[in-house]
Amino acid sequence: DAKTTQPNSMESNEEEPVHLPCNHSTISGTDYIHWYRQLPSQGPEYVIHGLTSNVNNRMASLAIAEDRKSSTLILHRATLRDAAVYYCIRRHGAGSYQLTFGKGTKLSVIP
């Protein structure tokens, strides 16, 4: 089973950067790191994914440690709309399409 460890909850002030950590110490060489988020009463939404190097897109940045045992999702400027549960998922690269969701981190954004 693809295990990751995340804090249960975090808080951030609006318009400040947020760093959401994820530990995946047993990751294998072909596993990707995917991040999804789930806003209240909605389905999960893809945020970003990466394998070894850092990744940026319009929503966020993903910083992956050199040993790949941990990663950090960075929201550069939190807005109230970013309040959600954020899931870090270790996705097997060898042919599996399955996403195994953990409990995630509930992010609260304070105005």
Next chain:
Amino acid sequence: DAGVIQSPRHEVTEMGQEVTLRCKPISGHDYLFWYRQTMMRGLELLIYFNNNVPIDDSGMPEDRFSAKMPNASFSTLKIQPSEPRDSAVYFCASSLAPLGQPQHFGDGTRLSIL
């Protein structure tokens, strides 16, 4: 572009009744997934299809659950007979074929079995 469309959004029915949840994936997507979310167990994958063929149904809880995908634009998840413990939010998602492609989720069906 239209996203994944699920219907109904809410369903309340009595125990023992048949329940059918419906999903229309994003056009052109090769993969379709059914998930269930509860407070106790979180988000769980029930089954997924590739090109309308079920690939992995190991997450389907028991024989009361069945899923079909008669064509590329429609899938159903059926529970018969329904039980109160089936109460949950059921999500459908779809994705393109290459392995790294993200899954796009619908807004879910909130099912309550009385």
